[in-house]
Amino acid sequence: MLMNLFAKLNDLFPDTMPYKSNVPFIAVILLGVTLSSCIATKPYEKPDIATENLYPFEQVELDSTTLADMPWQQVFRDPRLRDLIEEALDHNLELQSAIQQIRIAEANFFEGRMSMLPNLSAGADVSYNEQSDNSVNFGEGLDNISIPASEQYAVSLSSSWELDVWGKLTSAKKASFAALLQTEATRRAVQTTLIANVASTYYRLLALDKQLEITRQTVENRRRDVETVRSLKESDMVTGVSLQQSIANRYAAEVTIPEIEQQITVQEHALSMLLGRAPGSIERTSLSEQHPIDSLATGIPAQLLRNRPDIIAAEYSFRNAFELTNNARAYFYPSFTLTARGGYQSLQTEDLFQPGSLFYNLAAGLTQPIFNRGQNRARLKRSKARQKQALLELRSTILDASSEVSNTLSAFQKAEQKLQLRQNQLEALEHAVEFSRELLQYGEANYTEVLTTQQQLLSAQISNINDRLQQLTAGVDLYRALGGGWEKPAENQRVQNESRE
Template sequence: MLKVSRAFLMAGAMLFVSGCMLGANYQRPEQPLPEQFTEIEGWKHAEPADLADKGPWWQLYQDELLTGMLHTLDASNQNLAAAEAAWREAQAALGSTRSELYPQLSAQGSSTRSAQGRDQITKNKNVQLGLSWQLDLWGQVRRQVEAGQARADASAADWAALRLSLQAQLVQNYIQLRTLDEQIRIVQRNLDAYARVLKITENRYQSGMVTKADTSQALTQFRSTEAQLLDLNSQRRRLQHSIALLLGQPATGFQVSAQAGLPAVPVLPKDIPSSLLERRPDIAAAERRVMAANAEIGVARTAYFPSFSLNASGGYRSEQWSGLLNTPNRFWSIGPQFDLRLFDAGARRARSQQAQASYDQQVAKYRQTTLEAIVEVEDALVQLLSLQDEYRVQAQASAAAQEALQLIENQYQAGMVDFLAVSSAQTTALNAERTLLDLQARQLTASVQLISALGGGWHQEIIE
């Protein structure tokens, strides 16, 4: 009984000092953000906010069909499903690591027959319980739990980053699809106009008012535009296939109905806090990996210190099942175990250096991710603000081209100009209208890129 008491006293002393944890506690690496961005006023110094609610940013585009598609993406995209499973895997691994902080209880029962040479066969019946507890004196397991938690959080951030990326990709594909619908509408309208001009030219040729060259030019213009229409429809079908893949649906038979007009271009507010940048999940994931690498340094350092465990077992052993649980058949053992590696040819030092190098690598990746995020925001702002000015100027040019076309068509019908002037005016008007549509689509795409670069939208309740 005295030996048992001493064993428990030793275990208690070990538990008393088990609050020690080797390695430095985690501190966020220094990575200052700009007080304001070059392209817009009103930015403020950032504070960590990767868990902030991003809100339904896609509502900025005021398109119900797009909103429905994004809900379908969340529910059906297979890459998202794989990322969610990876997060659950990381959570399960964390639970497995955390279990090592607690005692392990086992039960065992056996019935064996043995003999050596011509000796009599020996029977042995055994029933026992075992208890083992690896004491976390130097914080090895707690650092492993800390690293596992950081990895699980990084996996969650990876999941969120993939979701944001896929959402942005879907919105951009949807914008391209709506742009193609508008291009098809414009080209079809011009094709109808070209058909009317072709008919007028053929009639004038039959009357001897124009040469065969005019009808050939009119027919060439009509057929070329018809070929453009076929190509646009082919592009639309391929784009539908890409959207189907994002929505986790078979491309065969998938259809997106054509609608008039493009989604609304989000209005860029005058003041946006730079804290929105801190919501980017890729930045959060990079920082979580720094945290995990920091904890692994502590794990590596514990290898220099001895490990202690408490083992206890007890049960009954007899040659027969009958009377197995009688007192004479009882046995037990209890006691601590000490383990210290005295020589390993530099293996522990190498593992510590490896852990430190891994930490430095993750810090550099975190800082690079942050710098790239700033560049993405700046680039998106430059493009969006520039496109707004371009669109305004191009709208004036397109209106002027349409007015000129109307005047020249009237002059052609009156016999005042030849077909070359009509063809040139039609081409100019068509190109101006398609350029205007392209600028509007590029504005929408740039807004998606800015939203993605900021980690989400800029709803009023978020920026205030």
């Protein structure tokens, strides 16, 4: 390897150059500092994160199948909901802001990558110089001699290059690349959250529609009850108190209608904001047409690390901090710079581009920090602390993800149990309301019993809608908690490309 380096340097420098004999010495120096760059920087290694017991084993059966691998178009079957999600992905303002953050990170990475190259600039100079007669003494008898004015013209190219022998620039480039990947992962996290929010808000709208439908039907039933009780009072089978109770019972149900309508308006406006449009009505289907997710496959814990965008972003944040620590460590070592300048210089414009006007100079410099008021030491200390902080945030993000998966699984399973029990309650209450009305007509029961069973039935119907909503939203939350809702690019190829750069 060393002999190949000698040969390349010999080819670069012609035999007539005065420092031809120093080429082997230069090669040894360059090879030595290149090998010693390993001292300043360390190769990146993924943090060791324990994935055991991330999922409660009593809740799931662990296998390689995961709900997160399903495209969101297959998870959400309602065509109107799919259209709304598409609109949100195209126009949501928070998602658009996250995309612009990626553009900023791309520019930072481009800047870091280009810092590895030498800079090049062009210049043109014109100077006019006239000396004072009293500023120069030529000796006795030559006092009358004056210095004529002179003009000088020059065009030149200049370049400088900092050799990255300690990996300082490379570490900065790798840190900016990790920051770029972090912004991309953050954008995916925003997208998965957006899809989940659109679906959950849509389901809440459908649940409110169903509540409004049931409440209006209840009001209509209680209007008929009022007429029934009025007829019974005319037959002296009930008192006026029962009639007034029936009227109040009707208005007690009817007064909730404006409140439900207001909640519908609020949810429509919230969904409009997610879609990036002005507040307005939302076209939708009905709650009865919705189906909960038919898969609770969570996959293995290692897949959670691969699928969750926030975990991916946290890991890239740690990598960014790791590379910045390498960069801070390299500041303790000397910096090597090469500078060059060349062009044409002449006292007459007509001679400017003649061969005799050609000039050039080359220079090499080395700067070793000795006393920098503690800035290098403070920089390294900050970088190490941020690296540890990023590692702690990564572990915290993984624990939060595990907790979210466990909670949403439990919510989904409990909602299913409640729906089964609630159905039994509804059947019993419907029979109770029917029997109490019949008994009232025959004078075997008072209106208080009818009123009590009606109120219980309405409450159970509203609770049944909430149980249904909990089942649907728990499925949405589980899909998001597992990292579903974004297309997974070939991350391995990205890492390979980065390592080659």
